[in-house]
Amino acid sequence: MIETIQTQASPLGTPRTRAVHRAVAEARRGVPVVLAARHPLIIAPAETVGAEGLRLIDLLSEGTPKLLLARSRAEAVMPETAMPQGTPPASPEVVALKLARPLIDAETLKRAADPTLEQILPEFELTGAPEEAEAALTLAKLARLLPAMVAARVKPGWAQRREGADLLSVPAHDLAAYPLNLAASLTRVAEVPVPLEAARDARLVAFRALDQGIEHMAIVVGEPERQEAPLVRIHSECFTGDLLGSLRCDCGPQLQGAIARMGREGAGIVLYLAQEGRGIGLINKLRAYTMQDRGLDTLDANKALGWHADERNFHIAASMLRGLGIARIRLLTNNPAKLTSLAACGIEIVERVAHEFAPNGVNDSYLETKAKRFGHWLG
Structure with missing residues (x-):
């Protein structure tokens, strides 16, 4: 428990x-x-x-x-x-x-x-x-x-x-x-319909903490608040994967795949968190890439920079869900840490839904590291 x-x-x-x-x-x-x-x-x-x-x-x-x-x-x-x-x-x-x-x-x-x-x-x-x-x-x-x-x-x-x-x-x-105070102060500051190719009834809900810092976004498809336990994906921003289509990771396909699945099901929420590189920031992620090019895997590269393997603050995700009126969810993930972290923040997870994409020939070792060293499920 x-x-x-x-x-x-x-x-x-x-x-x-x-x-x-x-x-x-x-x-x-x-x-x-x-x-x-x-x-x-x-x-x-x-x-x-x-x-x-x-x-x-x-x-x-x-x-x-x-x-x-x-x-x-x-x-x-x-x-x-x-x-x-x-x-x-x-x-x-x-x-x-x-x-x-x-x-x-x-x-x-x-x-x-x-x-x-x-x-x-x-x-x-x-x-x-x-x-x-x-x-x-x-x-x-x-x-x-x-x-x-x-x-x-x-x-x-x-x-x-x-x-x-x-x-x-x-x-x-x-x-x-x-970090905990920051998450607890998140409030909804803007909401607007943004039709997406895979989800025409999507809308963006922006959250900001009282420090007036970086905003976090919820991509809301349909009316998930009407469901007993809507499908939810926690996605940390990835400039290289989400925007540039980098093949070094699987972030872009994961994001687009989650939106597409929610579009097919008619409802769901993607929490798009401003926590690049598992919470170390974009510049440090690029440094970690340099260390990976010298032979380290993604976990050891973060450690060589002085960071933990994962520095994300999942209290932010829990606070956003509460702001959307959601307490029970089906979580779209292969990462067991997301389940335990959200549950520890008071969110009830009624089901874990697999979210997997095949390697592309460039990110094969990255995906292997996630499975072997981060404990990600393979399906």
Whole structure:
């Protein structure tokens, strides 16, 4: 039996959640922020931080600065014999590497974060990961940046210093709670009929969270709300497959096949989620393609970048279904994780409907990996 997750989300309009919005923007600009916790840290993404950001970290921090990497990324940077054996108690998924003062140049840090770049790196020494290391990497992921952060213990009184007064402070636990809060705040903002070739009675329903960020779409065919358990497909956007017709994946045929099936049945819903590349974003998906071209499969390519195999937030799909008045569904999928995730969000799945397409000669190994390593059903 799957335990239903009961959650209490806080409004996204509060000052604390607005601080997360700002922290994401600062991370994308390479500006350091202070991670408020029992032992506050000043942090900046290795991918975007520049010379000025590194100077501020040097000026406003004390102790040993560190480069925080996802464990899977660190394994690609360091020899296997140098990796810590066992699980560190504070941050099991994060490895910390010592950085010398003054901090090394931004280009070296970027190369440590991005395995697609030529790896000309100094020897890094392992050190203990700070208590809030995972929250620091969460900020990078929320910004769709590579999960690699420069971090150091911030000096007491940093906010009173002339060069620290403008830095943003964000509570560490607010970063962890943000994805759930984002999903809980989704509201319907627009709806319009859009006749499709395979479903003339389709309409689009747009959803947006209170952060005014990327919209998610529901492609609604017919009147599924009148059915006891309508057919539903959860589809994460795929620019390369859906729009360009890329043969590297099966996303385009899956999307068009789902719409066509719902058109034939007379009703159904495709939840089109803005979660490219299983939630890592388009740029990181292209980086993962580069790693695949070097011999990794799709799962190991994501891990080499520092991401989990699947970073999607299925609370968004559950929130959209509730917004459409749907609580019981037949789920069109070959992915068992979608069943367990939706059920854990309180959606009742009365039937799993197979959704399979034959390989095309290019995506054969991709489909094989989905079956063997992600556990996808073959029918």
